[in-house]
Amino acid sequence: MNEPGTSYEGSLLLTLEEISQLVAHSHHSSETLTNIVRLIQGRFHTAVCSVYFYVPERGELVLGATVGLKSEAIGRVRMRLEEGLTGLVAQQMSPVAVADAFAHPRFKYFPEADEDPYHSFLGVPLLEGGTLQGVLVVQTREPRQFSPSEVRMLVTVAAQLAALVGDALLLDQVSAVVHPAAAPAPTVPGIGNQLNGTSLSPGTGLGRAYVVDAVEEWRRDVPAKGRGVVEERRRLIEAMQRARAEISRLSQHISELVGEDHGAILQAQLMIMQDRTIERDLDACLEGGASAEGALLATLDKYVAALQKVATPFFHERIYDIKDVFHRLLWQLRPRQQTDPSDDRLVLVAREASVMELFAVDLDRLAAVVVEHGGPQSHAAILARSLGIPMVGQLSDFAPLAQSGRLLLVDGSAGTVVLDPAPLCVMPPSNAGLAAKPLRDAEGSRGAIAPLPPGLPGIEVNINLLYEARSAFNLGASGVGLYRSEFLFLARRTLPTEEEQVEIYRKLLHTLAGRPVTIRTFDLRPDKLAACSHFGSTAARPFDWRLVLQSPPLQQLFQDQVRAILRASTVGPVRILVPLVTSSELLDFVLETVARARDSLTAEGLPFAADVPLGVMIEVAAAASLVSAWAEQVSFFAIGTNDLAASALGLDRDDPLLAHQADALHPGLIRLIHDITADAHAADRPVSVCGEIAADPLGALALAALGVDTLSVPVNQLTAARQALAGCNATALAEVKTQLLRQRSTKAVRTLLLQSRPCP
Ligand code: PEP
Numbered sequence: 187m188n189e190p191g192t193s194y195e196g197s198l199l200l201t202l203e204e205i206s207q208l209v210a211h212s213h214h215s216s217e218t219l220t221n222i223v224r225l226i227q228g229r230f231h232t233a234v235c236s237v238y239f240y241v242p243e244r245g246e247l248v249l250g251a252t253v254g255l256k257s258e259a260i261g262r263v264r265m266r267l268e269e270g271l272t273g274l275v276a277q278q279m280s281p282v283a284v285a286d287a288f289a290h291p292r293f294k295y296f297p298e299a300d301e302d303p304y305h306s307f308l309g310v311p312l313l314e315g316g317t318l319q320g321v322l323v324v325q326t327r328e329p330r331q332f333s334p335s336e337v338r339m340l341v342t343v344a345a346q347l348a349a350l351v352g353d354a355l356l357l358d359q360v361s362a363v364v365h366p367a368a369a370p371a372p373t374v375p376g377i378g379n380q381l382n383g384t385s386l387s388p389g390t391g392l393g394r395a396y397v398v399d400a401v402e403e404w405r406r407d408v409p410a411k412g413r414g415v416v417e418e419r420r421r422l423i424e425a426m427q428r429a430r431a432e433i434s435r436l437s438q439h440i441s442e443l444v445g446e447d448h449g450a451i452l453q454a455q456l457m458i459m460q461d462r463t464i465e466r467d468l469d470a471c472l473e474g475g476a477s478a479e480g481a482l483l484a485t486l487d488k489y490v491a492a493l494q495k496v497a498t499p500f501f502h503e504r505i506y507d508i509k510d511v512f513h514r515l516l517w518q519l520r521p522r523q524q525t526d527p528s529d530d531r532l533v534l535v536a537r538e539a540s541v542m543e544l545f546a547v548d549l550d551r552l553a554a555v556v557v558e559h560g561g562p563q564s565h566a567a568i569l570a571r572s573l574g575i576p577m578v579g580q581l582s583d584f585a586p587l588a589q590s591g592r593l594l595l596v597d598g599s600a601g602t603v604v605l606d607p608a609p610l611c612v613m614p615p616s617n618a619g620l621a622a623k624p625l626r627d628a629e630g631s632r633g634a635i636a637p638l639p640p641g642l643p644g645i646e647v648n649i650n651l652l653y654e655a656r657s658a659f660n661l662g663a664s665g666v667g668l669y670r671s672e673f674l675f676l677a678r679r680t681l682p683t684e685e686e687q688v689e690i691y692r693k694l695l696h697t698l699a700g701r702p703v704t705i706r707t708f709d710l711r712p713d714k715l716a717a718c719s720h721f722g723s724t725a726a727r728p729f730d731w732r733l734v735l736q737s738p739p740l741q742q743l744f745q746d747q748v749r750a751i752l753r754a755s756t757v758g759p760v761r762i763l764v765p766l767v768t769s770s771e772l773l774d775f776v777l778e779t780v781a782r783a784r785d786s787l788t789a790e791g792l793p794f795a796a797d798v799p800l801g802v803m804i805e806v807a808a809a810a811s812l813v814s815a816w817a818e819q820v821s822f823f824a825i826g827t828n829d830l831a832a833s834a835l836g837l838d839r840d841d842p843l844l845a846h847q848a849d850a851l852h853p854g855l856i857r858l859i860h861d862i863t864a865d866a867h868a869a870d871r872p873v874s875v876c877g878e879i880a881a882d883p884l885g886a887l888a889l890a891a892l893g894v895d896t897l898s899v900p901v902n903q904l905t906a907a908r909q910a911l912a913g914c915n916a917t918a919l920a921e922v923k924t925q926l927l928r929q930r931s932t933k934a935v936r937t938l939l940l941q942s943r944p945c946p
């Protein structure tokens with residue numbers, strides 16, 4: 187950059203003059219922007235100058251023009267405002283100057299941009315009328331300090347540029363609408379063959395669309411007439427062999443992930459495929475001249491029609507299995523290019539984000555998931571994050587995705603899907619199969635990590651699948667604050683028996699080797715379960731744990747689970763946690779059930795630990811005010827901020843449009859968490875928070891300030907959560923708490939927390 191002492195006014199004026207020259211001679215908005223960044227880079231003598239657009243609908247910054255970074259990164263490097271140093275500029279709406287960006291806690295590496303050689307960073311916001319338009323960034327190769335006058339100079343340039351950036355973005359969008367065919371290659375979101383959605387799980391994945399429940403899709407394209415009965419029979423037999431192998435692999439994987447000895451749900455599918463009557467029906471169609479695909483569709487129609495006549499929900503449910511089997515076979519029959527390696531990888535495309543559907547394809551080949559409905563707190567999204575599968579939801583247009591076999595490039599971090607990506611613009615998939623994939627975290631270490639300083643919360647982990655337990659242990663987690671046991675239902679439509687559960691819980695406790703494990707009893711919600719036939723007439727209805735008081739089968743299920751947890755307690759320290767306790771009647775039922783379970787185990791001579799703590803989850807506002815009334819009867823409280831935020835703010839956490847508004851940093855929720863914690867502490871009961879907010883660096887700071895005893899975060903965010911609290915001390919937190927309780931908007935809460943973050 188110019189040395190201090192030069193006439194800034196002079197150099198700035200010249201720059202503006204040049205800018206207007208450039209605008210006059212540019213013929214396209216992206217050309218204008220490229221010329222502008224080139225000019226600034228030249229004037230300021232930096233290695234890099236880039237402009238990032240702010241896209242308010244998506245809360246994201248997108249690289250719009252650059253000199254110095256890779257040009258392929260334009261339109262592809264995106265970040266939320268919570269990400270990276272550029273995000274920090276936008277978040278604070280003020281300059282950020284860093285001598286060595288790599289050493290800064292907010293530094294985020296974007297491999298697409300090739301930022302490796304650039305150390306220093308100076309970013310200033312592009313503000314027009316107080317509204318954020320984007321961020322202007324300059325970078326140099328060597329680490330260096332920026333002087334206050336250099337910062338001021340760039341701020342002034344940015345002030346002149348902001349309007350231009352806003353107009354350029356607008357022009358690009360307008361011209362794409364008016365002349366769609368002539369529109370340039372996409373540089374901004376929403377243009378070209380890229381669909382925009384919401385990021386549900388980070389990472390990128392490339393593969394062919396595997397559309398769930400899309401049998402109808404095939405009807406249009408497959409040949410009805412065959413090429414001779416011998417040839418069609420051969421094709422069908424080969425497709426069956428491949429599908430059978432896939433189902434076996436999938437069963438095996440599910441068993442490993444969940445910890446059960448069978449992927450039970452898929453056994454039913456194998457059975458259907460081996461059914462002699464179905465085999466004969468298919469053969470009759472082939473003899474009649476049908477293609478393998480035509481025979482499958484005709485036979486499927488026959489069976490679906492017959493099943494629909496049978497009234498019971500149990501049989502209706504089977505239609506799903508049958509369709510799934512036939513869909514697998516049709517998929518195996520599709521023409522494929524042997525030379526195309528991406529042919530082997532699948533992107534699961536589904537309308538609903540049901541956890542069950544995540545397991546529709548072989549996990550080893552699952553590159554990514556795209557769903558039409560479901561927000562970031564949906565359980566399918568939580569599970570995808572556990573598994574490290576990129577996932578995008580709430581796409582602007584779903585129809586083009588629902589085409590089986592179409593090549594899709596899913597960017598789970600940016601929340602985008604590129605249709606039919608050209609070979610050159612395809613990044614290698616970051617999700618390289620789950621079987622061999624350990625959970626990643628910044629640091630791995632065996633043995634529990636030393637606790638944070640006194641006055642700060644302990645940090646435990648959330649586990650959804652048994653396979654995460656090993657990583658949790660290796661990363662030094664001090665315990666499991668939440669094991670979502672209902673994920674056991676993933677692989678089955680039958681109830682896990684007491685014995686099966688004892689086995690799994692023992693494995694879990696054994697893996698954690700003496701560190702406490704909180705097993706949450708089944709949190710039965712519609713999005714977690716396929717319709718369950720084992721609950722009699724309630725089968726077809728969505729299902730809610732709170733119905734337990736009226737449902738003997740549910741009462742039995744709960745009793746079996748409590749017994750199983752108690753029986754496992756001989757292996758290691760375990761806590762029982764009950765979800766969504768919303769009334770004293772429900773709590774009384776829980777207490778009676780636990781007492782009955784203890785009595786029955788004693789009577790049967792089955793050993794269990796005497797001191798298994800019982801906790802309840804506070805997930806609705808009405809329960810929050812009953813904490814004092816319940817404290818005597820329970821050992822601890824856990825706040826489920828995912829549900830509490832949604833219910834207290836009147837939002838559905840799966841709602842595609844509103845879910846992002848369920849921000850647990852709402853000042854009303856901050857006060858609610860404060861009150862719950864204060865009431866629990868007054869009765870000498872500890873409080874943990876296991877919602878996603880605990881893993882957000884600002885959320886963790888807020889919860890620490892509010893005096894929460896334990897945070898429980900996803901395994902792959904354990905290190906980040908520890909880092910977020912590392913520099914905190916009790917005195918500073920007390921001040922943050924006082925301030926927090928005075929704020930009146932979410933934005934003000936966030937700003938306060940940002941300013942209060944401890945320096946690394
Ligand atoms: C919560 O609601 O915050 C929670 C941890 O439970 P779940 O996300 O499983 O509903």
Ligand code: MG
Pocket residue numbers: 765805826828829
């Ligand atoms: Mg919950």
